[in-house]
Amino acid sequence: MAGTDTKQRIIRKGAGLMHRNGYNHTGIQEVLDMAGVPKGSFYFYFKNKEDFGLHIIDFFSDNFKKIFIRILLDESLSPLERLKKFFTALRDYFNQQNCTLGCPFGNISQEMSDQNEKFRKKLNGIFEQIREAIASILLEARDCGEMEDIRNIDDMAGFIFNGWEGALIDMKLKRSCEPLDVFIRTVFNQLLK
């Protein structure tokens, strides 16, 4: 149990640093200092820095599912209400972070896709799952008449999710949640109706 706790503590501290500074700029020693764990322990739990990075992506993905993807499955709301609540909850999270950091998946994708195939494939799989969850919502919304038919549901799900990722870059640039608000207004008042 103590071993699992230590491993989780290293991962949590690493996740915080990697979210802020990126993968290449996160030093193992800094993570271990913050976690209060000696260096030898690191190699007991992780093969190397790459393996550690992949664990951190899984940690982000598990949290994202628990907190945000869960909203997409809440059947007490209509499909588009769920989708809007999903993006609004994310918006509120970033607002709490003073419009910094951005999406850990988007950040690491940007930084690592050209450098490391394991990262690229893992992150692509996570994006694929999110797009599929959004596509299911759109299908449901169309089938229950909550919005007009659209030509290609999968295209639209990808377009919407990519629009969100781009809005997060703009949020960091403007140091303001306004691009996220523009995204939500445009998707729900103009795109899906």
Next chain:
Amino acid sequence: MAGTDTKQRIIRKGAGLMHRNGYNHTGIQEVLDMAGVPKGSFYFYFKNKEDFGLHIIDFFSDNFKKIFIRILLDESLSPLERLKKFFTALRDYFNQQNCTLGCPFGNISQEMSDQNEKFRKKLNGIFEQIREAIASILLEARDCGEMEDIRNIDDMAGFIFNGWEGALIDMKLKRSCEPLDVFIRTVFNQLLK
């Protein structure tokens, strides 16, 4: 003249490395080795690495205006034809790069916005100019009846440009131009009509 040439050569080599590896991961010594210039020269032309980075962003911005923004001003085409040609020309550029690299502005924004205010403000200004150019096109398209009226032209211009930046992250993840094609199809067949 030789001085200007040397300065430009250092900037060009630095731009290539920074586009591929990011700002923090680009070493001055590597740039100078590639440019065949001794270290002393660097500090003759640039105050420090930050100043060099800001010059590189200007270099990208000048090239972007010369090659791509120019398309938005081509009055031989209708407004939406110009906008579609602009995104298609960018798509073709990324296709030539085997769907790697991504947008230098988006990459450096992602990496540096939380770390350096000068970078954040300069990049925000560049994004603002691009959004304004797109908003002008949308106004023209609306006024000449090429598309229906939309609620808020500035919102739509921001939403579209952010959608493009997000599609570029997805392009790197998929190592495919498909997300750019989805973006172009969705914007021109579903969003603006």
